[in-house]
Amino acid sequence: MALYGKQIDGLIDTGATISVLSSKMYLRLPESKRPDLSGKCGQLRVADGKVITPMGMAMFPLEISGKVMRCRMLVADIEIPAVIGYAFMRHNNCVMDVGRGTVEFNGETAKSYLESQRATSVFKLSLDENVVKPASSEMMIPTRIVGDIPVGHEAIINDGSSKLAKIGVLVGKSIFEPTSKVIPVPVANVTGSPQTLYKKTIAAECLVVRACHLKDIDESTDEEDEYLCRMEERPVGDESFPEHMEIIVESSKQHLVDAETKQLKKILKTNEKVFAKNKDDLGKTNLVYHKIDTGNAKPVKQAP
Template identity: 30%
Template sequence: MTIPPMTSTMMPVKIPGVNHLTEYGFIEGTTGTAKSTLTIPGIINTQYQAHFVNVVNYGDNEVKLYKKETIGTCESYTEHHLNPEQIRTLQNDCFTASEEIPEHLTDLLQRSSTYLIEDQRQQLSRLLSQYQNVFSRTDDDMERTELVTHRINTGNAIPFRQRSKRMPLEIRWKNQSQPDVGQRNH
């Protein structure tokens, strides 16, 4: 996952051995990484299937975090007067699927998640954000790609674009009514 400079993002994480923790866990970022990221400490419900952590990139360059890279630790957390609603509210306020995906895909997410449960909706939003470059942002970039780049050597001449010539309707109809030369019986 790539984090742009001077931004924070809620990213999904896997916690190994989560079944050995109590109902709540305390997330804390690790120190000593060369990357300019900071994992915001917080309390999570370990009983949920999906876990999300707030990661901040405070540097001037984008940072790429790879799968299975350690970004923090999670320890069991118990408190006698812990209010579960506060934790759920914190998680719901920090992460919504529509915030994670780009603006041009929010309509697609809403239309696609009509009959999905919340876990399926979060999985769909993760897929949409992971493959966001596949979808066109506007009508102008439909059927276009940035994968192929090429240059045509024009020497000192200035390159220009020329529209393709369209055949007038009259000539097109004549050509359609006449059979091809290869199909004629001789």
């Protein structure tokens, strides 16, 4: 679906009464397009039981398969870009076809994916057929994705199979589209004898790459040009302010005067390394070591 011409991912959640827009997505909208938020919206309990306070509520024009539908949404600090709740689904005659992977709103059909596909970021490739690798040779071998096909623009081979490495067959890194039925993988036999690779043998571990495509400058609208001009006129200090901390300022400034807001931004900027950009940006250290005694339990993620 799209919001003001920008494509976003949305989770259809029949367990959620109201729809929710990520505060990060809201703050990325040009100021001229951001609807004013109503502050009277209570609190929001998310799936893990945590209670969060939304920034507010407003009506947003969601575009689904080319048709614009108005959706009342809370704006809150959630992990995913948007959640489509039951109220919007019922009002717009939502019909889901899990078998075909489609969802319909007021007769307009759009492609949908299982959450397990969307959540998959690490997956494996297995050989699609038996292959005999000549000695000291390089070639492409056909593989297929093991399990659900992950959703993403592109994926990259992150690690070759340790099983193949033991027989002297190395897997090269490459980028590919996860939606391809057969995925060619570069491999090299570095031994002096032929090696037989068998069908369904795991060839590599891969990672989904969430690619972003920049809009061509010639396609920008007058409102976007105006917004970019305002961005260029900002003081240098504002341009360098971290985007992931804008939500702290936005949720706090209603209780502050202008001078206090500037002081808050200065403090946040000075200590920006303390704030994680996302859940994967928590950092690491080698100053403290932690040991977990697993006894005789075998690894469940990957065999040694």
